Amino acid sequence: MCLRSAISRGSRAACAVVLFFMLFVAVPAFGQQTYVGRWDVFAGYAFLDSPKVSLFDQGVQLQFGMRRTNWYSLGLDYSNTKGNLTLAPNLLPDESREKVAAQLSLLAGAGKIPSNYSLSVPVDSRTQTFAVGPQFAYRRWKAITLFIRPSMGAIYERAYPRPNDAIAKGIVAQLAPSGTKRDWTGFYGFGGGTDINLTKHFALRTQADLAWDHIFNDVLKEGRWSIRFSIGPAFQWGRNVTE
Numbered sequence: 001m002c003l004r005s006a007i008s009r010g011s012r013a014a015c016a017v018v019l020f021f022m023l024f025v026a027v028p029a030f031g032q033q034t035y036v037g038r039w040d041v042f043a044g045y046a047f048l049d050s051p052k053v054s055l056f057d058q059g060v061q062l063q064f065g066m067r068r069t070n071w072y073s074l075g076l077d078y079s080n081t082k083g084n085l086t087l088a089p090n091l092l093p094d095e096s097r098e099k100v101a102a103q104l105s106l107l108a109g110a111g112k113i114p115s116n117y118s119l120s121v122p123v124d125s126r127t128q129t130f131a132v133g134p135q136f137a138y139r140r141w142k143a144i145t146l147f148i149r150p151s152m153g154a155i156y157e158r159a160y161p162r163p164n165d166a167i168a169k170g171i172v173a174q175l176a177p178s179g180t181k182r183d184w185t186g187f188y189g190f191g192g193g194t195d196i197n198l199t200k201h202f203a204l205r206t207q208a209d210l211a212w213d214h215i216f217n218d219v220l221k222e223g224r225w226s227i228r229f230s231i232g233p234a235f236q237w238g239r240n241v242t243e
Helices: 002-011 014-023 094-109 166-175
Strands: 037-050 055-067 072-087 121-138 144-161 181-197 202-213 224-240
Touching: 037 072, 055 121, 055 224, 072 144, 094 166, 121 166, 144 202, 181 224
Parallel strands: none
Antiparallel strands: 037 055, 037 224, 055 072, 072 121, 121 144, 144 181, 181 202, 202 224
């Protein structure tokens, strides 16, 4: 729990840290990169943090890219994470929130719940993201590659409410009669990161994306900003596009 809390707090600054590192590398290696492979693949640990809904998922991120030049490439991006969030009345659309408030008021007036009862529903989540698009790299230093990209694609999320009392179960039955919620929507934002080039073909990649979406718009009043952070090995091979 302490580790998760620390990671969650740190994730809110992940994009800023990566961008800062991109701009202010302490001791860059001199000399441009002489080999840039046509193909690139990445697989690493990832987490997704959406503070607005207290969402924190952990999992894996995968990438596959084709470089057209030494600074421009096209690629596919996929992530699969799971974790949990907390659903509270303040996140609901106005009509649903007012309906829930009226029901709780009636129950409190009838003495069936304490007057200070606070509705909060833990939710298990499973999130997948799918994206395709360009990436732009800066290769002035042999040991370090910096890159930025637009972040656009689709997000698919499955939510499994876990109400912990009879009142919460009744409210959840109204919002998700089947006991689960599933939804697709688009997202957009920006991202970037750093490759530390360990050898000609291998690098350690650290990257982050900041994206906005409004998934479950029938249950959530507003959209959310999310940070996805990942770290892991990257491998390049194929024809040298610098030649």
